[in-house]
Amino acid sequence: MPKRSWAEPFKIKMVEHLRMTTREERERAIAEAGFNTFLLRSADVYIDLLTDSGTSAMSDRQWAGMMLGDEAYAGSANFYHLEEVVRRYYGYQHVIPTHQGRGAEHILSRLCIRPGDIIAGNMYFTTTKAHQELVGGKFVDVIIDAAHDPDSEHSFKGDIDLGKLQRVIDQFGATKIAYLCVGATVNMAGGQPISLANLRDVSALCRKHGIRIFLDATRAVENAYFIKLREPGQADRTLTDILRDLCACTDGCTMSGKKDCLVNIGGFLALNDDELADAARNMVVLFEGLHTYGGLAGRDMEAMAIGIQESVDFDHMRARIGQVEYLGRLLIEGGIPLVRPVGGHGIFLDAARFLPHLPREQFPAQSLAAALYVDSGVRAMERGAVSAGRDATTGRNIFPSLELVRLTIPRRVYTQAHMDVTAESVIELHRNREKIVGLRFTYEPKHLRFFQARFEPVEGKRVLRV
Numbered sequence: 001m002p003k004r005s006w007a008e009p010f011k012i013k014m015v016e017h018l019r020m021t022t023r024e025e026r027e028r029a030i031a032e033a034g035f036n037t038f039l040l041r042s043a044d045v046y047i048d049l050l051t052d053s054g055t056s057a058m059s060d061r062q063w064a065g066m067m068l069g070d071e072a073y074a075g076s077a078n079f080y081h082l083e084e085v086v087r088r089y090y091g092y093q094h095v096i097p098t099h100q101g102r103g104a105e106h107i108l109s110r111l112c113i114r115p116g117d118i119i120a121g122n123m124y125f126t127t128t129k130a131h132q133e134l135v136g137g138k139f140v141d142v143i144i145d146a147a148h149d150p151d152s153e154h155s156f157k158g159d160i161d162l163g164k165l166q167r168v169i170d171q172f173g174a175t176k177i178a179y180l181c182v183g184a185t186v187n188m189a190g191g192q193p194i195s196l197a198n199l200r201d202v203s204a205l206c207r208k209h210g211i212r213i214f215l216d217a218t219r220a221v222e223n224a225y226f227i228k229l230r231e232p233g234q235a236d237r238t239l240t241d242i243l244r245d246l247c248a249c250t251d252g253c254t255m256s257g258k259k260d261c262l263v264n265i266g267g268f269l270a271l272n273d274d275e276l277a278d279a280a281r282n283m284v285v286l287f288e289g290l291h292t293y294g295g296l297a298g299r300d301m302e303a304m305a306i307g308i309q310e311s312v313d314f315d316h317m318r319a320r321i322g323q324v325e326y327l328g329r330l331l332i333e334g335g336i337p338l339v340r341p342v343g344g345h346g347i348f349l350d351a352a353r354f355l356p357h358l359p360r361e362q363f364p365a366q367s368l369a370a371a372l373y374v375d376s377g378v379r380a381m382e383r384g385a386v387s388a389g390r391d392a393t394t395g396r397n398i399f400p401s402l403e404l405v406r407l408t409i410p411r412r413v414y415t416q417a418h419m420d421v422t423a424e425s426v427i428e429l430h431r432n433r434e435k436i437v438g439l440r441f442t443y444e445p446k447h448l449r450f451f452q453a454r455f456e457p458v459e460g461k462r463v464l465r466v
């Protein structure tokens with residue numbers, strides 16, 4: 001059969017100009033930013049693959065929805081629209097808006113974790129773990145071993161190892177476990193999905209022991225797409241049906257609407273338990289705002305309600321994840337070490353193998369992200385030892401098994417040509433990898449250090465030698 005291509009299910013109505021910079025300008029900019037891509041000005045960035053968080057392009061319908069903002073302090077019509085949509089697509093009863101995902105994580109952690117409690121989960125996420133630790137909890141990873149192996153082609157590297165989970169229950173006792181925190185997809189593992197079959201088994205085990213499960217639903221629609229494509233028996237189902245099944249295995253979710261939900265700001269906490277929801281509605285008043293806006297304008301809630309409906313469209317998701325796969329294919333063909341299989345929201349370069357001449361203490365992923373910016377103006381993000389931070393007890397640097405650079409693809413923003421430019425730069429850098437210099441801290445903040453830390457090259461002044 002002749003090849004039949006598919007293309008994006010949208011056309012472009014408005015453009016935003018990008019500034020091209022010289023290598024000299026970029027060298028200056030990255031030095032001023034302390035070799036941390038988070039501290040660059042976006043005006044100095046050509047292709048911004050720092051994150052897919054809050055960087056999506058909204059649709060004309062979402063923008064039209066912004067004009068329907070009901071900016072009432074209490075009982076905004078947009079809140080009721082959002083509530084109805086979350087109930088319909090995610091299936092949870094109670095919906096409490098928050099300004100973004102970590103707002104929901106904060107409330108949930110405060111309500112459910114007592115000092116000394118354990119929170120088990122399928123790999124940590126930075127803000128989630130930070131909130132769990134702030135209230136005295138300790139995170140224990142129960143993801144399958146394959147998730148830590150960049151070469152494992154396991155279809156569901158987000159799966160939970162039931163044996164590991166059982167051992168945590170045996171060791172600490174079910175009453176010491178505040179809840180199970182399930183990511184879908186798992187960001188730090190490379191955007192890897194969890195299977196429905198696994199989550200159902202996990203749910204059965206947790207229910208047997210009376211342990212609650214909360215889903216990090218930030219990219220759960222992307223996870224549903226992988227389930228449809230890869231899990232036996234799921235191919236003919238809609239993303240909505242799969243999403244509802246995922247959520248039905250859990251007691252509630254935290255949501256950063258800035259990813260799947262296609263908005264630039266927003267999030268929510270969704271719960272089934274009436275009492276817990278009452279407590280959350282009471283607490284949200286202290287930190288976010290009244291329970292019918294939670295730190296959001298009415299127009300933001302409207303855009304999120306519309307974005308959720310667009311996010312479950314199969315053609316949208318095929319184009320979104322298809323673009324990530326396209327970039328992944330170019331890089332794999334170019335011999336670049338990266339996390340396989342390619343995940344949902346970005347490409348995760350294996351910086352440890354990309355730069356074997358740099359010891360982990362010189363933060364190869366941080367160096368690679370800075371060098372990529374110097375080479376082409378592409379902005380990526382470190383996801384390795386700098387992100388992992390220090391052990392809360394010993395104060396020592398944590399060196400996780402994965403030392404990655406994430407090229408994160410915003411939704412509906414860049415074209416295939418932008419992916420080509422990015423791939424060519426990464427491949428060129430790989431050819432010249434000996435020219436990349438390691439980094440050391442000059443400033444290290446206490447919380448979530450990767451956001452604001454500053455570095456300098458361990459020798460000379462450049463991260464990428466000429």
Ligand code: PLI
Nearest residue numbers: 051053100101102125127187216218256
């Ligand atoms: O950035 P927030 O506060 O809206 O959401 C926090 C958050 C929670 N869970 C997961 C899986 C995330 O990926 C997440 C935020 N992620 C960011 C900012 C990212 O760049 O991946």
